[in-house]
Amino acid sequence: MTSRIIGLLAAVSVVALPAAAQDLDPRARALVAKMTPDERITLLHGFWSRPDRTHKPLPPGAEPGAGYTPGIARLGIPPLQESDASLGVAWINGQRVKGGTALPSGLALASSWNTKIAYAGSAAIAQDARANGMNVLLAGGVDLTREPRNGRNFEYLGEDPLLAGTLAGETIRAIQDQHVLSTIKHFALNAQETGRHDVDAHISEAAARESDLLAFEIAIERGHPGAVMCAYNRYNGPYACGSDFLLNKVLKRDWKYPGFVMSDWGAVYATDFALAGLDRQSGEELDKQEWFGAPLKLLDAGDPNYHARITDMNTRILSAMYATHLFDDPPVPGPVDAARGEAAALAEAHAGIVLLKNNGILPLLKTARNVAVIGGYANAGVMSGGGSSQVQPARGPGGIIPTSVDNGRPAMLHPDPPLAAIKAKLPSDAKVVFDDGRYIEQAAAIAAKADMVILFATQFTAEGQDVPTIDLPGNQNALIDAVTAANPRAVIVLETGGPVTMPWVDKAAAIVEAWYPGIKGGQAIADILFGDVNPSGRLPITFPASLDQTPRPKLDGLYEDDWSKLSANYDIEGSDVGYRWYARQGLTPLFAFGHGLSYTSFKYDDAKVTGGDTLHVSFRVTNTGLREGRDTPQVYVTARTGKKGQRLVGWGNVDLMPGQSTRVTVDADPRLLADWADGGWSLAGGRYDVTVNESAVQPLAQGSATVGARRLAP
Numbered sequence: 001m002t003s004r005i006i007g008l009l010a011a012v013s014v015v016a017l018p019a020a021a022q023d024l025d026p027r028a029r030a031l032v033a034k035m036t037p038d039e040r041i042t043l044l045h046g047f048w049s050r051p052d053r054t055h056k057p058l059p060p061g062a063e064p065g066a067g068y069t070p071g072i073a074r075l076g077i078p079p080l081q082e083s084d085a086s087l088g089v090a091w092i093n094g095q096r097v098k099g100g101t102a103l104p105s106g107l108a109l110a111s112s113w114n115t116k117i118a119y120a121g122s123a124a125i126a127q128d129a130r131a132n133g134m135n136v137l138l139a140g141g142v143d144l145t146r147e148p149r150n151g152r153n154f155e156y157l158g159e160d161p162l163l164a165g166t167l168a169g170e171t172i173r174a175i176q177d178q179h180v181l182s183t184i185k186h187f188a189l190n191a192q193e194t195g196r197h198d199v200d201a202h203i204s205e206a207a208a209r210e211s212d213l214l215a216f217e218i219a220i221e222r223g224h225p226g227a228v229m230c231a232y233n234r235y236n237g238p239y240a241c242g243s244d245f246l247l248n249k250v251l252k253r254d255w256k257y258p259g260f261v262m263s264d265w266g267a268v269y270a271t272d273f274a275l276a277g278l279d280r281q282s283g284e285e286l287d288k289q290e291w292f293g294a295p296l297k298l299l300d301a302g303d304p305n306y307h308a309r310i311t312d313m314n315t316r317i318l319s320a321m322y323a324t325h326l327f328d329d330p331p332v333p334g335p336v337d338a339a340r341g342e343a344a345a346l347a348e349a350h351a352g353i354v355l356l357k358n359n360g361i362l363p364l365l366k367t368a369r370n371v372a373v374i375g376g377y378a379n380a381g382v383m384s385g386g387g388s389s390q391v392q393p394a395r396g397p398g399g400i401i402p403t404s405v406d407n408g409r410p411a412m413l414h415p416d417p418p419l420a421a422i423k424a425k426l427p428s429d430a431k432v433v434f435d436d437g438r439y440i441e442q443a444a445a446i447a448a449k450a451d452m453v454i455l456f457a458t459q460f461t462a463e464g465q466d467v468p469t470i471d472l473p474g475n476q477n478a479l480i481d482a483v484t485a486a487n488p489r490a491v492i493v494l495e496t497g498g499p500v501t502m503p504w505v506d507k508a509a510a511i512v513e514a515w516y517p518g519i520k521g522g523q524a525i526a527d528i529l530f531g532d533v534n535p536s537g538r539l540p541i542t543f544p545a546s547l548d549q550t551p552r553p554k555l556d557g558l559y560e561d562d563w564s565k566l567s568a569n570y571d572i573e574g575s576d577v578g579y580r581w582y583a584r585q586g587l588t589p590l591f592a593f594g595h596g597l598s599y600t601s602f603k604y605d606d607a608k609v610t611g612g613d614t615l616h617v618s619f620r621v622t623n624t625g626l627r628e629g630r631d632t633p634q635v636y637v638t639a640r641t642g643k644k645g646q647r648l649v650g651w652g653n654v655d656l657m658p659g660q661s662t663r664v665t666v667d668a669d670p671r672l673l674a675d676w677a678d679g680g681w682s683l684a685g686g687r688y689d690v691t692v693n694e695s696a697v698q699p700l701a702q703g704s705a706t707v708g709a710r711r712l713a714p
């Protein structure tokens, strides 16, 4: 636990009326009416259900997980059994032994730009959750990538609110369709891990509404999560979990959110956070007090404001439980269906791996006879991200690598080694030599003798700590320099949590970003390298050429001891997150948002753009190459009424045979054309310019149309 300010009261002036009252379930109201004073606080605070960490012994029936909130047996209310997270049912340092699907990272999913892939993976992990006796998944991470060094970027879905919000919404919908309640998290502006309990995210309301808050808004509209998890950090002053603005105003009043707000674990500093809109204190032993236990009970009896609020808090929790079928379809612990999970994880990895560069060496020939595989623990497994979202299958990690990250948290490999999968593609008598890359000269000598080289490079990132630089750690850049010098037929495969710099970019024959590719990662990488699957991933984040290009070349709070006054100025880029910042500043990144190559080629033409109430764009995509492939043409607005500025407003995700064409249609969500001004969305009337791109920086078709001026309510 990091240093933090304890006991700071939230500045709360307005008591929220129950918002969206019409959406609350009458059955929930009836149950609340029957509650005794003790029962009225039972659902409002939960504890850590990690047997090694909790302050309370787990009650009978409680599964090891992240959180447990007791039910009320007398009223037939089940307990909430809560597991992390969006990449699978977390392994909690081996305490959950049943296993479960380890999906590729969130950035891999986001690279698919594909809602069906998002749905299938999350449906599989929700079934795993049920098999583990869990009825809540702490999933739905959607914080935008403002900081390429953020140790949790791998859990999230990139830098664009439409892309991240759409895919997060779909994952939540999938989880809840399996009758598991899902969160969306971490609300909001939780963009760095450094000083995460203290950092005050400064950004104007308008910029937040147009970026990070919009990602949440889109995801909530699409997925209807039962709960919103508020973040550790502060937002323009108050803590996010005690922010009347974020919880009461934005979430409950403006968006009419009918679910409940649960705190992150150890994010509550006062009982009056309840008046700011917080409905449940989670992981209460991590806070200074069980604020939502005895202190809240006293206030329930003595203060009508609190009494009304406590009725609302309970009603929201129970309504969300009814809506997600926690009463009528409880999970029944049983075996995990590993095959179903692995199929979903493989499909996601196939769709999420991004081919960044290819001089023609890929796809590799299956007739190769003399191959060197170097580095990245490719003999043992594929990299995964650390922290509360860490998943492992029942048989445990494929390897554990000591690190200095977050007080020595080890990196864990998922046990699907690329080396074995590569060997399986080649003739049985082909020579495949593995070298771990530790001794650069030795690796270079082995590379020099091979017909071709596949070099794996890894970057471990984890919750609780940002990476200090975006350079590949250790000696990996020097290794790549030496190996590419020894053999120009070298393919570099990256398994990274986020973007990295590539000083050797011109020397590599091909570069593949495999992210953390999940439990079938080794196979997925080999399938792409050898052309059994045509790569189709597109970057959901910009890869900077160097940190100097980013809004904050120095990470706020890095290497500091006292974070109590830490703030991060997100007004620098405002709502121009990621590619929008690069466009605004005229910067050329290493690899642009939306970039990704294929083994075939595509053409866009016949673009038609019409206006009116919003923009309607349609165009033709043709597969102009020689093999089947999936393409993701992206539609950007580039100027509104003469004002330059780039915004993604939609995309296609189409599978095409060679020579085949199809039309893609995009109707822009008017909020993406608008500015937030004077408490609502404001669209300027006039000409809007549009391009259809293969990446944020590569337009292939264009058009324009006139949109009428209009105002939209929040």
Ligand code: BGC
Residues within 6 Å of the ligand: 066, 084, 085, 138, 185, 264, 265, 388
């Ligand atoms: C993380 C959450 C997680 C919770 C429970 C917190 O430290 O920020 O994302 O759901 O722990 O494990």
